[in-house]
Amino acid sequence: MPLIGTLEFSLRMRRGAYSLDAYSTVFSDIQFRSTFGFSMLMALFTIIFGMLLVVPTAYWVRLRLPQMRPVVEFITLMPLVIPAIVIVFGYLRLYNSSSWIPFTGSTQGTNMLLVFSYITLSLPYMYRSVDTAMRTIDVRTLTEAAEILGAKWPTILFRCIFPNVMSGVLSGAFITFAIVMGEFTMAALLNRPAFGPYLQLIGANRAYEPAALAVIAFAITWLSMGLLQLVSRFGKFAPSRP
Amino acid sequence: MSFLVLENIKKSFGATAVVKDFSMSIEKGEFVSFLGPSGCGKTTVLRMIAGFESPSDGTIVINGRNQNGLKTSQRNIGMVFQAYALFPNMTVADNVAFGLKVAGKPKEEIGARVNEMLKLISLEHLADRYPYQMSGGQQQRVALARALAPKPQVLLLDEPLSALDAKIRVSLREEIRQIQRQLGITTVFVTHDQEEALSISDRIVVMNAGRADQIGTPSQIYNRPATRFVASFVGTLNIIEAIVVDPAANSVRIGNSVVTLRDPIGTSKSGGPISIALRPEAGSMAADAKGDTTLAGKVISSHFLGSVIRTKFDVAGSQVSFDMFNSPDSPLPQPGETVTLRFLASDLLVVRE
CATH class of the missing domain: 2.40.50.100 (RNA polymerase II/Efflux pump adaptor protein, barrel-sandwich hybrid domain)
Structure with missing residues (x-):
């Protein structure tokens, strides 16, 4: 009901008739496009670097350090326990312009810090989806089979393991995308022009546009979830098992 | 000198000694089976030959070259696993070609060798199938072709028939033996099935508690068991x-x-x-x-x-x-x-x- 109410309200910008005026206002707003584009780019970097961190970690833990699995799982769950505001204040103390690693001293540095923050926030979802995908294949035997055929680590990881956990990687990527697109705390406190702070700004100053933005934000989330379902349902490869 | 020499091999995991002073020599082109119950150390010896495990002591020599310190990928050994271990994301042809691609062979050579291998296992018509579209027996034959494609100096078979049903087991073991004879490849076969070992081996190593209780031809092992364990385990x-x-x-x-x-x-x-x-x-x-x-x-x-x-x-x-x-x-x-x-x-x- 609240969603239907929001949708209905977003269509009532023109007096006495339903219209898409609120949506056209939003889409024609240059700030919408720039913040949306910025967040999209941040999401892309988060997914790429996050997966480069998570896939080899999950692989290594499964293959060589199974006893460390509970520890790694606990670490990846930390962002759910520690509020984002605490994490970002920690970052600001550690990486401010007068620290040893002054990430916040430049725009690029701050953007990098924002990507790291997003990776941290999405870790619980990314790690779990990749780890679950790895559980469906016999990582050890596949690795040994590739190794004995002469393959080295990059080949094993990117040609034998990665394609077989792609459904998990994509699931993690879509969840990460949805998180990054709506994230407010990190972007606002690091003063970056992301979509989350823009949503808040519009919400505080306009009437119909926030409703339209809320509907757009929901649509993005649903699209991500739909793609996630699609990927997991049509995963092409089944593991070869006796 | 023999082609594959295992000299005073020992392997311990923590305080547990899994392989205790194991020695044997295998001639080129010979088919040797390691036979024994679960936990006797046969798979550990095989994994040490492959390079997945390092011996705690002793040396492994293949074709005159000491393998200690060599990585698995540097040993030029083929291996067939009990669980097939085909790459699910690759077709049959891609699976067979994998070792050749990794070795950087030219495309034409890879194509020709893949065809040759698929012909050897009589599965040319399934080259474009994925592993999940095939039966267990077919998958294991593809695994054999994949292991043989890069022309390994030694072929290791780690209970390759255990997951198959009885009828397929018999036909596939005969096929394996026939291919092994045809290629003349030195082969080490691990099994806990005495009938399998007796029927296809040149020699059998009966292992018990990390040691070789007896090494001999199938006839010697069956007719002249050296120890009570061999007598009770074989036949x-x-x-x-x-x-x-x-x-x-x-x-x-x-x-x-x-x-x-x-x-x-x-x-x-x-x-x-x-x-x-x-x-x-x-x-x-x-x-x-x-x-x-x-x-x-x-x-x-x-x-x-x-x-x-x-x-x-x-x-x-x-x-x-x-x-x-x-x-x-x-x-x-x-x-x-x-x-x-x-x-x-x-x-x-x-x-x-």
Whole structure:
């Protein structure tokens, strides 16, 4: 009901008739496009670097350090326990312009810090989806089979393991995308022009546009979830098992 | 020098010694099976040859080159796993081509070799299938082709037939042996199935608790088991407890009968216990049966198995089982009946502990 109410309200910008005026206002707003584009780019970097961190970690833990699995799982769950505001204040103390690693001293540095923050926030979802995908294949035997055929680590990881956990990687990527697109705390406190702070700004100053933005934000989330379902349902490869 | 030499191999995981001083030499083109129960160390030896495990002590030499310190990817060894281990994201052709691509072979050479390998396993028509679209037997044949494609110097087979049903197992083991003979590749086969090992091997290594109890041809292993373990693990040999009468004359007492053995008794003293093995097919109850030795036995049970009748007897306190061909005219021995068992004294074997 609240969603239907929001949708209905977003269509009532023109007096006495339903219209898409609120949506056209939003889409024609240059700030919408720039913040949306910025967040999209941040999401892309988060997914790429996050997966480069998570896939080899999950692989290594499964293959060589199974006893460390509970520890790694606990670490990846930390962002759910520690509020984002605490994490970002920690970052600001550690990486401010007068620290040893002054990430916040430049725009690029701050953007990098924002990507790291997003990776941290999405870790619980990314790690779990990749780890679950790895559980469906016999990582050890596949690795040994590739190794004995002469393959080295990059080949094993990117040609034998990665394609077989792609459904998990994509699931993690879509969840990460949805998180990054709506994230407010990190972007606002690091003063970056992301979509989350823009949503808040519009919400505080306009009437119909926030409703339209809320509907757009929901649509993005649903699209991500739909793609996630699609990927997991049509995963092409089944593991070869006796 | 032999092609594959394992010299005083030892392997421990923590305080547990899994392989204890294992040595053997394998000739080029030979098919050797490691046979033993679970946990006897056979797979660990295989994994050390592959380079997945490093020996705690000892050396592995292949074709004159010490393998210690070499990575798995540098050893040029082919391996077939129990769980097939085909790459699910690749087609049959891509799986077979994998080792060649990794080695950086030219495209034409890869194509030709893949075709050759698929022809060898008679699966050319399934080149574009994915592993999940194939049966277990087909997958394992692809795994064999993949292992052979890069022309490895040694082929390792880690219980490749265990996950298959009985009929496929028999046909695939014959196919493996035929391909091995055709290519003349040195092969080490790990199994816990005695029939498998006896039927396809040039030599068998019977392993027990991390050691090789006996190394020999299938015939030697079956007919002349060196230890009680080999006798009990391979086939269904009967173990009869006897008493040494005269070590110099090789005579022993089984119940009330004194029997002269062909094998030397060794260091056993007169009056001491000794274990004697007798194959189940060596004896007969028929009066006209060939045999220079007789023993009295009491029938415990008798089972009709079609071509064979398996009868259990109590012979001087030891349980002895005989397999005799079915004869429609002979009645089944009845439990409690006392019969005379005939066999050749040369069939009695002295077994070490």
